[in-house]
Amino acid sequence: MSERPPAVIVDHVTKEFKLYRDRRTSLKELVTTGRPSRYERFRALDDVSLVVPAGSTYGLIGSNGSGKTTLLKLMAGVHRPTKGTVKHNGRVSALLELGAGFHPELSGRDNVYLNGSILGLSRKQIAAAMDDIVEFSGLRDFIDTPVKVYSSGMYVRLGFSVAVNLDPEILIIDEIIAVGDEEFQRRCFDHLYKLRKRGVTIIFVSHSMPLVQTLCDRAAWIDKGVLRAEGPPTEVVDAYLATINQAERERLDSTGATDLLSEDEDTTGTGRRGSGEIKVTRVSFLDAQGEPTLAAATGEGVTVRIHFAAREPVNDPVFGLAFHTENGVLVSGPNTEFAGLRLGTLDGTGFIDYTLDPLPLLPGNYLVSAAVTDRTLLHVFDYRDRAFTLTVQPGSSPDRFGLVALPGRWSTVRRTEDEPLEALS
Amino acid sequence: MAHVVELWRYRGLIGNFASRELKSKYKHSVLGWAWSLINPAATLAIFTVVFSTIFRAQPPAAHNGMTSYVVYLFIGLVVWNFFNNIVNGNMAALVGAGSLLKKIYFPPYAPVLGNSLSALVQTAIEFVVLLGVLLGVGNGWWSFLLTPVLLALLLVFATGIGLIFALLNAFYRDVSYLVGVVLQLIFYATPVIWPPDLLLAHRHGELALHVLQVSPLYQFVEAFRDILWRDVVPSPSRWGWLLLASAVSIGVGLVVFIRGSRDVSEEL
Numbered sequence: 001m002s003e004r005p006p007a008v009i010v011d012h013v014t015k016e017f018k019l020y021r022d023r024r025t026s027l028k029e030l031v032t033t034g035r036p037s038r039y040e041r042f043r044a045l046d047d048v049s050l051v052v053p054a055g056s057t058y059g060l061i062g063s064n065g066s067g068k069t070t071l072l073k074l075m076a077g078v079h080r081p082t083k084g085t086v087k088h089n090g091r092v093s094a095l096l097e098l099g100a101g102f103h104p105e106l107s108g109r110d111n112v113y114l115n116g117s118i119l120g121l122s123r124k125q126i127a128a129a130m131d132d133i134v135e136f137s138g139l140r141d142f143i144d145t146p147v148k149v150y151s152s153g154m155y156v157r158l159g160f161s162v163a164v165n166l167d168p169e170i171l172i173i174d175e176i177i178a179v180g181d182e183e184f185q186r187r188c189f190d191h192l193y194k195l196r197k198r199g200v201t202i203i204f205v206s207h208s209m210p211l212v213q214t215l216c217d218r219a220a221w222i223d224k225g226v227l228r229a230e231g232p233p234t235e236v237v238d239a240y241l242a243t244i245n246q247a248e249r250e251r252l253d254s255t256g257a258t259d260l261l262s263e264d265e266d267t268t269g270t271g272r273r274g275s276g277e278i279k280v281t282r283v284s285f286l287d288a289q290g291e292p293t294l295a296a297a298t299g300e301g302v303t304v305r306i307h308f309a310a311r312e313p314v315n316d317p318v319f320g321l322a323f324h325t326e327n328g329v330l331v332s333g334p335n336t337e338f339a340g341l342r343l344g345t346l347d348g349t350g351f352i353d354y355t356l357d358p359l360p361l362l363p364g365n366y367l368v369s370a371a372v373t374d375r376t377l378l379h380v381f382d383y384r385d386r387a388f389t390l391t392v393q394p395g396s397s398p399d400r401f402g403l404v405a406l407p408g409r410w411s412t413v414r415r416t417e418d419e420p421l422e423a424l425s
Numbered sequence: 426m427a428h429v430v431e432l433w434r435y436r437g438l439i440g441n442f443a444s445r446e447l448k449s450k451y452k453h454s455v456l457g458w459a460w461s462l463i464n465p466a467a468t469l470a471i472f473t474v475v476f477s478t479i480f481r482a483q484p485p486a487a488h489n490g491m492t493s494y495v496v497y498l499f500i501g502l503v504v505w506n507f508f509n510n511i512v513n514g515n516m517a518a519l520v521g522a523g524s525l526l527k528k529i530y531f532p533p534y535a536p537v538l539g540n541s542l543s544a545l546v547q548t549a550i551e552f553v554v555l556l557g558v559l560l561g562v563g564n565g566w567w568s569f570l571l572t573p574v575l576l577a578l579l580l581v582f583a584t585g586i587g588l589i590f591a592l593l594n595a596f597y598r599d600v601s602y603l604v605g606v607v608l609q610l611i612f613y614a615t616p617v618i619w620p621p622d623l624l625l626a627h628r629h630g631e632l633a634l635h636v637l638q639v640s641p642l643y644q645f646v647e648a649f650r651d652i653l654w655r656d657v658v659p660s661p662s663r664w665g666w667l668l669l670a671s672a673v674s675i676g677v678g679l680v681v682f683i684r685g686s687r688d689v690s691e692e693l
Contacts, residue, residue, distance in 0.1 A: 017691065077530035078690055096528040105449040114445055117438040118531050146452075 004054035005089045007170050007201035008075050013084035015045040015070055044070040046225045047084070052218075054089065055199040057192075059206060059216035059233055061240055067225040068205045069174055072096060075203060076172050090169030090201065093119050095160070097174070104148035108139060108158055111147055115162045129165050136187065137161035157184055164191050171195065173204035189215075209237045210400045245393045248295055274382035278310040278317055278346060280370045283388045288357070297395025298405060301357035304390075306370050313347045318377060321354055322369040323361065324386055331361065331403050337375060359392065360404040366390045428683055435535050442518070442539025447546055461547050462554060465506060472498055472618050484620045488656035489564045496558060497654060501617035503555055504649050507548040507576070508583045508642060509608055514540040515587030516594040516601045523595075523693025533686040534679070537591050541584040548576065559653060566656035575652065578671045579645050585674030588682040595689050615642045641670035 019042045045067045052058045052075075060068045073079045074086050076094035101118045102111045112133055116126035134143050137157045139150075147155060164171065192215070196202060206212050212219055212233050219233040221240045229239045287293045288301035296302035306319055320335030334354065336343060343352075367386035373379060399405040451457045476482040477494035484497035518540035519533060526533055552572060559565050594600040614637055624630035624637075637643050644666050651659040659667075 073527075078527060080687055092530070094529050101525050101529065103445050103449055105452045106445060110445070110448065114441045117435070117441045118525070118529050120434060120531070121437070123437050 004199075006051045007054040007056070007088065007090055008052040008203065009085075009087040010048055010050045010052075010071070010075065011085045011087070013045055013048045013071075013074060013081040013086060014043065015067075015074060015079065016041045016043050016082045018042075044225055045074070045081075045222075048222070048225075048227045049084075050220050050227060050230050052201060052203055054201055055196075056217040057196055057202045057204075057215055059204060059212040059219040059236075060222060061206065061209070061212055061219060061237065062222040062228075063244075066222045068222050069096070070225075071222060072172055072174055072203065072205060088170060091120060092170045092172060093163050093166060093168030094172040095163045095174060096172070097159075102147050102155065102159070105146050107145060108143040108147055108150070111158070112143075112162050115159070116166055119163070119166055119168075121166055126166065129167065132165045133158075133161045136165055136191070138184070153181065153184075160188060164188075164195065168195070168200055170201045170203065173202065175205050175207065209241065209394070213237055241394050245295065245297070248391070248393065272382070272384050272387070274372075274380040277312055277381050278308055278314045278372050279382040280319075280372055280384050281307045281309050281349070283307070283368060283370045283384075285390055286353075294389070295391040295393055296359050296361075297393045298360070298362055298399070299358045299395040299397030301355065302359045302390075304354040304356070304368065305351050306354070306372075307349070307351045308346070308372060309349045310346050313345050314381065315345050316375050317343055317346055317381060318373050318375055319343075319352050319354075320371045320373065320377075322371075322386075323390070324367040324369070325403060326365050326367065329403070331366070335371075335377070337377065358397070358405075359395075360397075360407070361390075361392045362397070362399060362401075362403055362405060363392050363394045364403075366392060428679075431532055432534075435532055438531055438535045439538045439542065442522075442536045443542035443546070446518075446540060446543040450543075458550075461550060465502060465551060469495065469499055469502060472502070476618055482619060482623065484654075485622055487564050487654045488566060489562070491562060491564065493562065496562060496564070497620070497650075498618060499555055499558065500649055500653050501615075501646050503548065503551045504579065504646050505612060505615065505617045505642075506551070507544060507579060508645070509612075510544040510547065511541050511580070511583035512587045512590060512604060512608065513601070514544055515584065515591040516604065519591040519595055519689070520598075520693060523690075526690040526693055532683075533689050534588065534682055537588055537682070538584065541580060541587065545576070545580055552576070555653070564654070564656065568652040568656050568658055571652045571658065572649075575645070575648055575667075578667050581675045582641060582645070582667075582671040583674075585671070585676070585678030588678035592682050592685045592689065595686075595692050611640070611642060615640065615646055617646060621647070641667060641674075644670075 019040045048067075048071065060071060062068050070079070072094070073096065074081055075088075076092055076096065077086075077088075078094070078096065101115045103114065106114070109130070112130065113123065113126055116129075117123070134140050137143075137154075137160075139154055139158055142150065142154065147158070150158070192202060204215075216233040218231065219236040220230040221228045221236050223243075228243075229236045284305045284307070285293055285296060286303040286305060287296065290303070293302075304321060306321070308319075318335055318337040320333060320337075322333040323331040325331060336352070366389070368388040368390050369383070369385050370388065371383040372381045373383075374381070397405040451460055454460060456463065473495045476498075482494060484492055484494055486492050487496070515537045518536045522533070522536035525531075525536075556565070556569060556572075559569070590600055590604055594604075616637075621634060624634050627633070644663055648659040648663055648667060651657050651663070
């Protein structure tokens with residue numbers, strides 16, 4: 001595989017688009033202004049160079065509008081680079097939009113022929129693949145119906161089936177994995193895996209970092225038209241996430257934090273109740289260095305600080321927290337009583353910290369409730385239901401599925417003797 | 426050379442664009458394909474009433490001596506429609522393929538050439554009807570066998586022009602409107618509804634005729650009338666002019682189009 005020439009070579013590619021200020025030029029304008037058009041130049045890609053090795057699966061990541069799709073289009077030959085060159089070795093099959101070439105009035109079968117020929121295949125080649133395509137799409141009963149009656153899911157299934165079953169050499173996919181139902185998605189992945197094993201080069205854009213990390217051999221991160229990182233997917237994804245997290249923290253710190261920290265009376269939560277002898281005035285989050293933050297990272301340290309104010313001396317209050325997911329699942333509800341703490345009599349103002357190191361919550365937004373009750377947990381002094389938000393970002397934990405990273409360990413594989421093999425059949 | 430290879434490789438696509446157009450054209454109309462004949466038939470009827478009945482235009486006698494204006498007009502109209510459909514259709518075909526060209530690479534001439542092919546199929550149907558009429562009125566002669574040759578030449582000639590305007594139209598959408606106006610002018614400058622002899626009755630008629638005869642379309646219409654009305658083989662000079670015009674048209678059209686369409690996907 002290594003002797004094959006690279007599938008795609010992108011060499012110092014710059015792409016500029018014309019941005020028409022008010023749509024396009026008319027002849028009248030041409031005559032009156034004497035200039036062909038009034039537009040600004042927009043640089044979508046700036047001196048990007050990268051090599052996609054043959055047979056590799058290559059991921060492109062980056063924020064919206066960063067130039068990923070432009071790069072795909074250049075690789076697919078849809079646009080020409082303004083400067084630099086793009087070279088291919090192999091036939092390109094591009095999926096920049098599934099079912100792009102479908103004509104609504106034609107039957108599924110006719111559209112397969114049309115789409116296949118757009119991808120540069122002969123009628124014979126398409127006819128040979130027709131059964132596989134129909135089978136894969138699962139649309140046998142509808143293949144001779146006009147595609148305009150298809151649901152959007154069916155449309156996409158047929159489009160994907162055509163592109164992947166027509167024996168591509170280089171497959172270019174723009175964010176299509178997220179389409180179709182669960183069952184079809186799995187079939188897509190299965191198929192991509194098969195293509196990959198067969199040595200097909202796959203280039204795709206995705207916003208799903210786990211997908212990029214699991215599927216890709218290499219990845220590139222494009223930011224505002226510039227290639228920021230290129231290499232093994234984990235490194236590239238990490239670099240990308242680090243920047244995103246940084247930006248989000250800055251945004252939260254500058255906007256959200258001040259709002260929330262100055263807040264005393266409950267406005268954001270779903271409810272506040274209690275007799276009020278002692279109150280939770282606010283909740284803040286601190287990172288491992290003890291700096292206030294609103295965003296924590298999985299696997300790294302975070303401290304939840306509950307600030308209180310007591311109107312009168314309160315005997316042995318209990319502080320509690322509850323972490324909810326955004327759709328309402330209670331992940332955990334720790335309190336000082338369960339932890340076996342006796343706090344004694346509290347008066348005036350102060351705070352108590354609850355430290356999680358490492359934070360087991362997986363990335364997402366969590367709603368945090370804070371409460372102070374008596375020791376029976378029955379009398380509520382103050383209960384602020386889901387009044388605070390903790391944003392958890394991907395951190396050092398390798399876990400991806402579920403809500404929490406369990407503190408488990410895997411053993412090495414050990415062989416067993418004398419297991420009856422009949423159990424397998 | 427690379428372009429020839431590419432053209433060959435994408436021949437299936439050109440064919441598919443043509444069949445896509447033909448198949449979807451009259452879907453959901455009750456009369457379906459009948460419309461492709463009703464339309465020219467209506468034009469034929471209108472022109473016949475206006476020019477033959479009201480203005481008393483009279484064509485020169487046909488080979489069998491008949492002077493039926495309807496049949497004479499029919500020949501001219503079928504030829505004109507073919508040219509007109511290709512030039513207008515080519516422009517629409519490129520713009521129509523725009524959303525596709527932005528997503529998948531294929532040569533932009535494919536939808537344009539596909540459109541020309543679908544126009545050919547339509548015209549072929551009209552010709553079958555026309556030939557039936559000619560046989561019916563007893564004006565058939567073996568010269569009609571030259572029809573496919575002339576049709577092929579006209580296809581090539583019209584497509585060359587269509588390619589250039591399709592490209593221009595992609596950059597300046599005004600072009601299609603402008604072409605609509607110009608085509609109307611050319612229609613009346615071509616002996617479709619009027620027999621050339623009619624001009625000679627006027628004072629500067631002969632001069633005007635000399636000028637108009639330069640137009641390849643004039644020659645195309647008259648060449649078709651040679652083989653279908655007068656039942657003679659067109660003169661060598663007429664053949665020469667048609668061959669030259671077709672070769673130049675398609676040559677220039679393809680070169681200009683391929684050169685100019687490299688970034689056309691950004692303009693659609």
